[in-house]
Structure formats: structure tokens, C-alpha cells
Amino acid sequence: MTLQRLGTGIGWRPEIADAVERMPGIDWVEVVAENTCPGHLPESLRRLRERGVTVVPHGVSLGLGGADRPDEERLAALAERVAALGAPLVTEHIAFVRAGGPLTASPVLEAGHLLPVPRTRDALDVLCANIRIAQAALPVPLAVENIAALIAWPGEEMTEGQFLYDLVDRTGVRLLIDVANLHTNHVNRGEDPAKALAELPVEAIAYVHVAGGVERDGVWHDSHAHPVPPAVLDILTDLASRVAPPGVLLERDDLFPEPAELERELGAIRAAVAAGGGGADGPWEPPAPPAAAEIPGVAEIADATRQRVGLAQAAVLSSLVAGTPVPEGFDRVRMGVQARALAAKRADVVAKVAPELPEILGAAYRGAFLAYAQERPMTGGYRRDALDFAAQLLREGRTGGGGTHRRLRAWWLQRSGSAPRRRALLRRA
Incomplete structure (x- = not known):
């Protein structure tokens, strides 16, 4: 399938919707x-x-x-959005966002953010199998993004x-290369962005993310x-030279x-691409995914492999x-940084x-939520998390009382339909 080159784009967000509509040179x-x-x-x-x-x-x-x-429901919902938007392709991440469940006989936990998969043969087998399942369920080509x-x-x-x-060789999936994530992994993990670009199949790139x-x-x-730093633009120029x-978005x-x-x-992004010699216009022919019979390891992988990765x-x-x-072999300090980042992301x-x-809790919101998050992992979506947080504050009487308690209770009742019971007070013997 021939697709027009996307050109220069920006992430659409409600906060900047009006500005995006007025910006010159926005192709997508x-x-x-x-x-x-x-x-x-x-x-x-629209x-x-x-x-x-x-x-x-x-x-x-x-x-x-x-x-x-x-x-299957998430895949169906993603396919529905592709159709509603008339999109020529759809993208996702090379990441895990939840773990646990029957495969590991443990509670399902949600990360609330993207976490890196190990670059091992087992993890690659699982990723390839999952991508092939997604490709079969989606009506347009899929591209997957490297994460920070x-x-x-x-x-x-x-x-x-x-x-x-x-991954590309085994599935024919396209790549969404995020040059800001390459920079992040250079700072945090000592990885060389130029080496990564030299090793990956650049002909499979669907588009590029740039961020600060x-x-x-x-x-x-x-x-x-934050603004895009010069180091990220330099990586973009290197990519465009290849x-x-x-x-580019x-x-x-x-x-x-x-x-x-x-x-x-x-x-600045356009200039960085031009400095690398890239950015030519005209039709783009994405690589056709190979037939299942031509792909090694495309058959459903063994349950034991999924279980090892899941555990x-x-x-x-x-x-x-x-x-x-902290599991053996992980940097405890970095795990602490990641844990705090996940909690902060969850609060945001x-x-x-x-x-x-x-608005109801004022300056007390963030500290109260982080304390709640430390006690209670997220097991559902963010809307469920918001309700559970409010319910816990109401149960434990940690609302500051007065008008704040009444407003929070009214908000909770409007969305949940029943009043949370106060936790019984323990009596001294």
C-alpha cells in the first residue's frame, strides 16, 4: 500500500487545539x-x-x-478509532504496562506508564507473537515505538x-523511532544513539518523534x-543522514x-532534518509484512516462555x-527513581x-495522593483510581473536614452511586 509521506506534524492535545489549527505548515x-x-x-x-x-x-x-x-477488547477499540479517524496507520509502544494475573498466579497490577521489556530472546519471542496478533486485528499497518x-x-x-x-525481520512491523528516547537512554543507560541508529532497519521507519x-x-x-534540547536535534540530524x-512529529x-x-x-526540527539531507517529498512505499509462513517463530509461543517473562x-x-x-540484579537507586516517577505520573x-x-483538595491533593499510591497499587484505569482515592480519604476521614469533606463526598456519590463506609475505629482493650 502506497502512503503519502506524512511530513511535519505535532501531537494534538485539547490544550493547544486552537493553536494547532492556526499553525502554518502542519501536515498531520x-x-x-x-x-x-x-x-x-x-x-x-473534525x-x-x-x-x-x-x-x-x-x-x-x-x-x-x-x-x-x-x-481483544483493547485491539477492537483501537481498530475502531483507526476507522473513525480515517488513519493510514496506527502506532503503539514496545513496552509492558501491566503484569500479574493467571499466568503468574498473582494479582494484576497496572504501571500507569510504559516500562521497558528486557532485550532477551524470551521477551523478543513474546513481543513478536503479540505484534502478529495485533497486526491481524488492525485494519492498517502498525508501527511500534522505542521507549525511554x-x-x-x-x-x-x-x-x-x-x-x-x-523484531522487524520476524514480523514486518514498522518502527516509530523516538529520538528523544534514544537521548534518554544515552543519559540513563549509557547507550550510544548512533550505534542504535546504525543497527536498526531504517527502511522500516514509519515516522519519528521529537520531544523535550x-x-x-x-x-x-x-x-x-520542556523544550527540545540540541542533543535530541543532533540525533534527528544523524537519523536523517541515513x-x-x-x-517527523x-x-x-x-x-x-x-x-x-x-x-x-x-x-528547528525541520532544520535538523534538512541538515541531515532527509525530508524528501513524494510517495512512500512501506515495507510489506512478510507472510506468516515466511517468518521464523511466528507460531504461538510456548506457555512456559510467556510465564517466564510474566514472572x-x-x-x-x-x-x-x-x-x-527489588529483584536481584537491578539498580536499587534507579528502581527508587522509577517508582517515584510512576507515582508522580499517576498523580498527574x-x-x-x-x-x-x-480543585476540592487544593494544595493537599498531591501529598495525599502520593501517600495513597504508596499504600495501594493501581489495578484498574485512572478513572477507577480517582474514585478509589477519594473513597479512601472519605473512609479514613482524611479530608480536612468541613466543606472539603462535603464537596468530596458529593463528587464521589455523583460518580459511584453509593457512600463509602467509614473504617471502624479500633477500641482499646
Whole structure:
């Protein structure tokens, strides 16, 4: 299937929707798939589509790197969004986002964010099998993204470039290369971005992400809330010297600057691509995925392989969100950094999906939520998490009383339909 080159794009977010519509030179936009409702697309997206602007859905919750087979309902929902947006392709991540369940005889835990898979043969077998399942369920080509990592798995058997090369060779999947994530892994894990680019199959690149971050205490956080640093633009130029990227997109998820600043960043991205010699226009013929019979290891993998991967991932996630011991071989300091980052991300997303909570609780919201998160791992989605958080505050009487308690209780009742019971007080013998 021949696709037009995507060109230069920006991540569409409600906070900058009006600005994106007015920006010159925007060829396409990317939307978080889970934040769109097929039957109720925002008017801004409708207008962009009517102008011929391509819209690509970007999934964050499939967990293709997880030990379990991809959830059929999640795949169906992603396919529905592809159809509603008229998208030419769809993207997801090389990551796991949950662990546990029947495969490991342990509770299902949600990370609330993307976690790296180990670059091992077992993990690659699981990832390849899951991607083939997703490819069969989706109506358009799938591209998968390399992620940023704060932690490294012990005993890895491949570099990132080798891992991605084998993944493409075995599945025919396209790649979404995030150059900001390559920079993050350079700072946090000592990995060479140029080496990764030299090893991966650049002809399989569907498009490229560019984003900013921030360094704190020697750790680079892929925040998507800060300007794109020169080091990330340098990696983009290196990539463009190897292949003309079919599309390049600026991601920004928070602390949105004025539109003029976003336009300047887009100009810097175009300049970096041009400096590498890439960015040619014209039709793009994505590589056709090989037939199943031609792909080694495409058959369903052994349950034992999934179980080995599942047990390892469950141990890591339980350590990060439930306070169990750090698995052997992991850096304890980095695991602590990752655990705090997951809790902070969880607090931020809950504040976005339930903005009434920080409004009701005021300055006490963040500390109260982080204390709650330390006691209670997330086992459902963020909306469920918001309700559980409010219910716990009400049960334990930790609302500050007065008007705050009444407002929080009214908010909770409106969404849940029943009153949380107060925890019984223990009487002294």
C-alpha cells in the first residue's frame, strides 16, 4: 500500500487545539488513541480532517511487550478509532504496562506508564507473537515505538538496535523511532544513539518523534513538557543522514508554551532534518509484512516462555508499585527513581481525568495522593483510581473536614452511586 509521506506534524492535545489549527505548515497530527471517542470526535479534529490533515492514533495501553496476549477488547477499540479517524496507520509502544494475573498466579497490577521489556530472546519471542496478533486485528499497518527507560534489566542479550532489527525481520512491523528516547537512554543507560541508529532497519521507519525533557540528579526524565534540547536535534540530524524520515512529529504533553514557541521548535526540527539531507517529498512505499509462513517463530509461543517473562515482569512491577523487594540484579537507586516517577505520573494523570479532585483538595491533593499510591497499587484505569482515592480519604476521614469533606463526598456519590463506609475505629482493650 502506497502512503503519502506524512511530513511535519505535532501531537494534538485539547490544550493547544486552537493553536494547532492556526499553525502554518502542519501536515498531520497524532492523537492519543485512548483519549478519543469514535462517536464524539472533537470539532477541532473534525475540521483538521476536513482540511486534509492526516490524523494518526497513538496507543498507550496495549502493552504489546507484556507476557499476556493482547486484550481483544483493547485491539477492537483501537481498530475502531483507526476507522473513525480515517488513519493510514496506527502506532503503539514496545513496552509492558501491566503484569500479574493467571499466568503468574498473582494479582494484576497496572504501571500507569510504559516500562521497558528486557532485550532477551524470551521477551523478543513474546513481543513478536503479540505484534502478529495485533497486526491481524488492525485494519492498517502498525508501527511500534522505542521507549525511554530509567531502569535497565540485568542479563540482556541484545542491544536496542539488534532487538529492533530482529523484531522487524520476524514480523514486518514498522518502527516509530523516538529520538528523544534514544537521548534518554544515552543519559540513563549509557547507550550510544548512533550505534542504535546504525543497527536498526531504517527502511522500516514509519515516522519519528521529537520531544523535550529535563535532567535531575543525573537522570534524564522524558517529560514532554520542556523544550527540545540540541542533543535530541543532533540525533534527528544523524537519523536523517541515513534515511529520509517519512514523517517527523513534535510531542508536547504539558506546560504548553505560547504557539510562537511551538512554531519555533517545529522550525528547528525541520532544520535538523534538512541538515541531515532527509525530508524528501513524494510517495512512500512501506515495507510489506512478510507472510506468516515466511517468518521464523511466528507460531504461538510456548506457555512456559510467556510465564517466564510474566514472572520477571510481575516481580519488577510489584517492586515499583507495591513495595516488594527489588529483584536481584537491578539498580536499587534507579528502581527508587522509577517508582517515584510512576507515582508522580499517576498523580498527574488522575488530576487530569478528575480535575475536580485537586480543585476540592487544593494544595493537599498531591501529598495525599502520593501517600495513597504508596499504600495501594493501581489495578484498574485512572478513572477507577480517582474514585478509589477519594473513597479512601472519605473512609479514613482524611479530608480536612468541613466543606472539603462535603464537596468530596458529593463528587464521589455523583460518580459511584453509593457512600463509602467509614473504617471502624479500633477500641482499646
